[in-house]
Amino acid sequence: MKKIGIIDTCVDTPEELILAAGFIPYRLFGDPTITHEHADEHVPATHCVWSRNVLEQGLKGLDNDIVGMVSVHGCDCTNRQFDIWLDCVDLDFMHFLNCPLKRTKIAREFYIDDMKEFINHMENYFNIEITEEKIWENIRLTNKIRTILRDISEYRSKMVLKGSEFHKLIKDVMTQDRNEALEVLKNALEKLKSKEPFPNKHLKKVLVTGSLIDDTSFLEHMEESGYQIVVDDLCLGTHYFWTEIDESHEDPLQALADYHFNKPLYSTKIPSHSRYEFIEELSKKYQVDGVINIAQKFCETILYDHPYMNRQFKEKGMPYLFIEKEYNTEAYKQLKTRFEAFAEII
């Protein structure tokens, strides 16, 4: 099956439209083992490392199965880099989908119109028809995936499933045929039901939030310092499955818009305080020992949010660690001391 690549700083891509078009929605991930000298010819070195890394892969050439890409309005880095993709990356089908910054009634209408444009573009380019029936069929499929991911997610707080293992599972879903992904998830859930909790009882229970974290190896490094990620506020995490699409809605595009407008917010969207409120709610529910906020180097949106988060958590007496990280596996080791020190004080 052919794939449509996705660049999306949040998880605002209506994957169901891509599925209804007969393609696998294939999220493009960075690769922390590569350098990005080609991307650096186009983008200043002070732009987000993750977005430069993905651009580098586009410039070098993506997998042949990827027949197009959609970039969804997120932060300034990815928004503007779409122009570079258009000019310099060898792919014919490229679409920029505007998912608005605000969560207002007018913004919702705007988003629905933009989804219609996306449908028209795919229909005309690939000579296909995307019917309402196909969209509903795929909404039902992705809702099943969300439900099962929520169930699996709970095994993190039961100290049965590592946060990094769960992260890997979500990433697999985001690149697989979704029917196959559903079967994989069902099997994973069955196995978890009979698994014993970790023998180490002294792991610190943390909530992880921050930038687009797609390098599972980074979370593994973190865990080695004595943490269990019991819950998260990440796009490759709760934002992908926390809520569901209303299947009783009359119109599938309105149902999709409502879903995306009501799910947990990433820091590229406003109101920003709702991100903090979601984290606070989760940290109480899962009784975490601390919150770790991780920014990819030069991720402006997370850097802007940090002072507010810092003040709020200080007032509430919640231990809070802020980390700005490189996107490079070698550099992860340098953060070990900071992670160990935080684990000791919480």
Ligand code: SF4
């Ligand atoms: S990590 Fe931050 S700066 Fe980089 S693409 Fe995501 S939101 Fe944008």
